[in-house]
Amino acid sequence: MPFSLARTPRLVVQTSTGEKTPVVFGRRIESLVPAVMPRKPGFAWIIADRNVQSVADRLMRGLRGLGWQTGCSVIPPGEKTKKMSTIEGLCSGMHEGGLDRGGCVVAVGGGVTGDVAGFAASVYMRGIPVVQVPTSLIAMVDACIGGKTGVNLPGGKNLAGTFHQPYGAAVAADLLKTLPPRHYRSGLAEVVKYAVVFDRQLFKFIRWNAVGVREGDERLMLPVIRRCLELKAGVLRMDTLEHGKRAILNFGHTWGHAIEAAGGFRRLTHGEAVAMGMVLELKAASNLGMADASLAEAAGALLQEFGLPVKSAMEWRNRAAPWLAGDKKKLREAIPLVGFKKAGAIFLRRVNIKDILDATC
Ligand SMILES: NC(=O)c1ccc[n+]([C@@H]2O[C@H](COP(=O)([O-])OP(=O)(O)OC[C@H]3O[C@@H](n4cnc5c(N)ncnc54)[C@H](O)[C@@H]3O)[C@@H](O)[C@H]2O)c1
Numbered sequence: 001m002p003f004s005l006a007r008t009p010r011l012v013v014q015t016s017t018g019e020k021t022p023v024v025f026g027r028r029i030e031s032l033v034p035a036v037m038p039r040k041p042g043f044a045w046i047i048a049d050r051n052v053q054s055v056a057d058r059l060m061r062g063l064r065g066l067g068w069q070t071g072c073s074v075i076p077p078g079e080k081t082k083k084m085s086t087i088e089g090l091c092s093g094m095h096e097g098g099l100d101r102g103g104c105v106v107a108v109g110g111g112v113t114g115d116v117a118g119f120a121a122s123v124y125m126r127g128i129p130v131v132q133v134p135t136s137l138i139a140m141v142d143a144c145i146g147g148k149t150g151v152n153l154p155g156g157k158n159l160a161g162t163f164h165q166p167y168g169a170a171v172a173a174d175l176l177k178t179l180p181p182r183h184y185r186s187g188l189a190e191v192v193k194y195a196v197v198f199d200r201q202l203f204k205f206i207r208w209n210a211v212g213v214r215e216g217d218e219r220l221m222l223p224v225i226r227r228c229l230e231l232k233a234g235v236l237r238m239d240t241l242e243h244g245k246r247a248i249l250n251f252g253h254t255w256g257h258a259i260e261a262a263g264g265f266r267r268l269t270h271g272e273a274v275a276m277g278m279v280l281e282l283k284a285a286s287n288l289g290m291a292d293a294s295l296a297e298a299a300g301a302l303l304q305e306f307g308l309p310v311k312s313a314m315e316w317r318n319r320a321a322p323w324l325a326g327d328k329k330k331l332r333e334a335i336p337l338v339g340f341k342k343a344g345a346i347f348l349r350r351v352n353i354k355d356i357l358d359a360t361c
Pocket residue numbers: 049050051052077078079082109110111112113115135136137138139142143144145146147148149158175176177178179180183186269270271
């Protein structure tokens with residue numbers, strides 16, 4: 001296996017802004033999390049989505065046994081929770097619960113929980129630490145590091161937010177057992193993103209092991225998750241604040257976010273939209289001479305094998321086209337598009353929105 005977890009069960013993410021986030025991997029969340037919490041037990045405020053409340057309860061019992069005082073906010077699951085009023089509610093709850101600047105937040109849930117808990121932690125009392133405990137595949141392979149927090153506004157996705165690097169993160173792949181299959185598949189879209197953009201060996205590995213990966217075989221997935229985080233950490237080391245290279249991680253997300261918005265953030269999951277976004281962006285790159293058509297074919301085939309709705313990409317392209325103009329990466333009517341050289345090297349080029357639209361027809 002090219003990605004051996006046993007050798008290095010811990011990863012330290014170093015950002016270009018000088019922060020360090022330790023990430024631990026394994027099973028049993030209760031024993032993993034304390035390793036990435038502040039050393040001296042204090043007040044830990046757990047923010048969990050309702051569907052993983054039992055995980056939060058287990059974790060709180062474990063922390064109390066180690067001398068921590070705990071409090072908890074349970075938020076409704078789903079993208080609709082990613083709104084400004086959630087942040088106000090969380091901050092008020094923490095204040096009423098007596099959390100002070102010496103405490104920390106522990107986010108237990110998928111990417112939505114991580115984004116809102118991170119946001120609340122970054123503004124509560126002008127900022128307290130947050131520990132990320134991802135429970136969905138998207139959060140495990142992507143959202144739990146990097147420090148992007150945020151909520152959606154009526155005008156679009158993630159339009160308000162902060163950078164707030166997590167104090168630590170703990171990844172227990174056995175939590176994936178209860179994740180609904182649709183959300184698991186959604187996470188596979190982000191795995192494919194990392195493989196296509198950064199690591200042809202990872203791409204071959206998941207293609208070769210497609211059945212086990214699709215079915216969530218833990219022995220395959222823990223090393224795959226770790227590899228994705230390692231690849232993201234490589235980008236964060238160079239450009240945490242997205243002044244340049246980090247925009248590469250938005251591969252599939254330019255169209256993806258437009259598609260999510262066109263679906264009212266309800267019709268599709270983030271990963272489903274990103275899967276279609278990748279297909280459309282590869283098509284655009286290929287038509288603009290920035291990628292080989294064979295890459296678009298291989299990625300599309302793998303996404304389809306993982307059960308992602310790439311066959312509907314053109315239908316969604318038409319609905320999402322008006323939303324593309326609202327992309328927050330837009331500068332003088334152009335947005336960055338990822339291009340792929342033959343040898344696997346990648347590059348970013350600002351392309352006029354009209355040209356992107358024409359190239360995805
Ligand atoms: N900050 C970042 O860097 C970053 C990166 C990628 C995605 N995101 C954000 O993450 C969000 C998508 O994340 P997501 O797909 O995890 O969405 P999500 O948090 O809504 O989780 C998906 C669903 O799975 C449920 N769930 C999660 N873990 C579970 C478990 N172990 N068992 C049972 N149910 C479980 C949730 O309750 C929810 O219903 C989007 O808002 C996206 O913008 C952020």
